[in-house]
Amino acid sequence: MTLEPVNLKEKLSKITDHWSPKVIGEMNDYQFKLVKIQGDFVWHEHKETDEVFFVIEGEMMIEFRDGMVSLRKGEMFVVPKGVQHKPYAERECHIMLVEPRGVVNTGEAGGELTAENDKWV
Template identity: 70%
Template sequence: MNYQIINLNEKLSKFNEHWSPKVIGEMNDYQFKLVKIDGDFVWHVHQDTDEVFIVLEGEMFIDFRDGQVKISPGEIFIVPRGVEHKTFANQECHIMLVEPRGVVNTGETESELTAVNDIWI
């Protein structure tokens, strides 16, 4: 058996692009993804799955049609399936996503920010 620790800072140092999640591990059918965000994302929805955001560095916001949340380092927020939302950050923010394998970052919305899925670092 090959036991391997995943160093989040090392993985984050391997890419610079924003809004392009990178897979760092899997557990059952779920993937752990790192992503750097800055500026505005697009309004989108994931009809079939909840989406978990864990802020590692910086601060991010999630707009909903009826409100907003701010997530700071060390905090976690779960967007329930079927809830339209838009993420944004005023400055670069590093986050971890936990979601089922195959989830597209823009949900069912086609956008120039739709990232290639399943990219491992």
């Protein structure tokens, strides 16, 4: 066990790619991941788990088949399991994701935005 706090700003400074979540901590079977996003992501869902989006810096939208939610710095939203969604950010946005270990960022949709899992920063 390390007795040092995780500095989000310092960890985010090491992330250069968009849409490539990096793990910064674990609690039980859940991972806390930081990611920088910009532009459109892909429509996808996570059939087995909810997904938490917490905005650290910037603004983002999460589009759903029947609506949309906008998130700003300091706001969070839980996408229920099995709900199709598509995150989007006009300008670079820094977010924290909270989800079980092993969750693929694009769900079953796959594609070029699928990030390697369990990459720590």
